[in-house]
Amino acid sequence: MANPMYRQIAEDLREQIESGLLKPGQQLRTEIELRDHYGASRNTVRDAIKWLTTLGLVETRPGQGTFVVRKIEPYVTTLTADPKNTAGGDIADIIGLYGEISDEANSGEKKKRTFFKTPPQVEIQKATEIIATQLQVADGTQVISRHERRYIDSTPWSLQTSFYPMGFVLKGAPRLIEAGDIEVGAVKYLGDTLGLRQVAYRDWITVRAPDLTEALFFGVPQDGRIGVFEIFRTAFDQTGAPLRLTVTVFPTDRNQFIINVGPVPAESQP
Amino acid sequence: MANPMYRQIAEDLREQIESGLLKPGQQLRTEIELRDHYGASRNTVRDAIKWLTTLGLVETRPGQGTFVVRKIEPYVTTLTADPKNTAGGDIADIIGLYGEISDEANSGEKKKRTFFKTPPQVEIQKATEIIATQLQVADGTQVISRHERRYIDSTPWSLQTSFYPMGFVLKGAPRLIEAGDIEVGAVKYLGDTLGLRQVAYRDWITVRAPDLTEALFFGVPQDGRIGVFEIFRTAFDQTGAPLRLTVTVFPTDRNQFIINVGPVPAESQP
DNA sequence: GCAAATTTGTTCGTATGTATT
DNA sequence: CAATACATACGAACAAATTTG
DSSP states (O other), X not given: OOSOHHHHHXXXXXXXXXXXXXXXXXXXXXXXXXXXHHTOOHHHHHXXXXXXXXXXXXXXXXXXXXXXXXXXXOEEEXXXXXXXXXXXXXXXXXXXXXXXXXXXXXXXXXXXXOEEEOOOEEEEEEOOHHHHHHHTXXXXXXXXXXXXXXXXXXXXXXXXXXXXXXXXXXXXXGGGGSSSOOTTOHHHHXXXXXXOOOOEEEEEEEEXXXXXXXXXXXXXXXXXXXOEEEEEEEEEOTTSOEEEEEEEEEETTSEEEEEEXXXXXXXXXX | OOSOHHHHHHHHHHHHHHTTSSOTTOBOXXXXXXXXXXXOOHHHHHHHHHHHHHHTSEEEETTTEEEEOOOOOOEEEESOOOTXXXXXXXXXXXXXXXXXXXXXXXXXXXXEOOEEEOOOEEEEEEOOHHHHHHHTOOTTOEEEEEEEEEEETTEEEEEEEEEEETHHHHTTOGGGGSSSOOTTOHHHHHHHHHOOOOOEEEEEEEEEOOOHXXXXXXXXXXXXXXXXXXXXXXXXXXTSOEEEEEEEEEETTSEEEEEEESSOOOOOOO
């Protein structure tokens, strides 16, 4: 035979899953039962299951069994919002959760989703190369770091860290180094105190494997099968100087993004 | 033991790789040598290597050995170009490869990259649900499909398929169903023949596992460890009607994207 | 071009550990 | 505590791919 046995077994199970014979959440037969069914050894059955696991079709739980994965209802974020729009507070103002926070559910009803985020964890850090480059400060300069964990419907959704030049505090924006939310929104606060208006931003989108902290927070496997979007948003003020750098990490299994260029007609998203 | 042995071996090798002791492209010791070195069985060593493989740190080649992966120099695509800009022909006009086609090499020199694409493979297809929704035609209606394979520096870079409503051909744009390039660019051609101008577009960005065809074309593993961006670009004309849907697939290991909103100062990308 | 040596890939059997019910 | 189910680990044999002589 052309293909190894474990791949044939995997293929057979994959067809059962994709045809709907095995439904999401349903338990597969145990390794012993599959061993007898396919006339292979238990190790070979385990190789087949491991292959399906890497493909993201099934997940195994020790002491319980192997289950067909449930797909997560994706959340869609629009990245091209009005850069001057700061209404809606911190959650909305940072990474573009403007507009409708609702979603077409399976039943066809509109499902309202709820946001929750932790208060910012504030630190003074030395700028890494990428931070220094984006904020146009010298390498190793101290910067303000404000870190949040963000949830939707109590599902871990994203990890976000914003970096500000240290000079902002001395020039009249002391609340940047206070832990806790800035109720009016950080962008409006900088406008009120320093006269800095966010008029533009650039997003840089990459995908990489999650680190251990991210994997634990998002509840994704630690082996990098499921990647994370890492979006670097560099915001600029009216003089063209960098205002802040916001780094947000989203797991790719539950996030999608929209970009609008020009007068795009308003309508339902795909 | 807290951690299983294969994870400890993997961790030891990972530190050697990340510390630079094992350099990209370098061959690891053979499974037999590692077995003797760590005092484990060959199968346990293989489990460790498989873990590193899933993490994307090493790759094994049958008959040769296990090697530290070389990172691919990423290509950066700007998604927010002027929607009316159609200069540069087909390559540039479809998915935003406007501007500088150059890149900072390791040595610090500017390295010019070369594009190549196959002539379009043209087909008449029935619209799937997503195509019908985006083009605002009835489900099952016939549409024109133009498919291309695209390379940069002879590396497979992306797979792109554009869909047009069938009506465009009857209304005076017959070249859409001819195989081969439209030299002036498809957007300009539609403007010249039908008076349709592309004034806006919406990009919808997702990440998923590659299918078999994509994995073979891009040379990535078939097990889904390395995902692909799938970008749906719906373009609109001056009346707000959909002009075409372009679906482009990029492997995540060699592609990054930039979005500019507002007057972003021109400067070097990260 | 072929044969041998090297290296990873697949499969089996067995035993024991760990998590959950 | 006992039963069940997956996780780890060992040893062995042969197959397949590649390089070397």
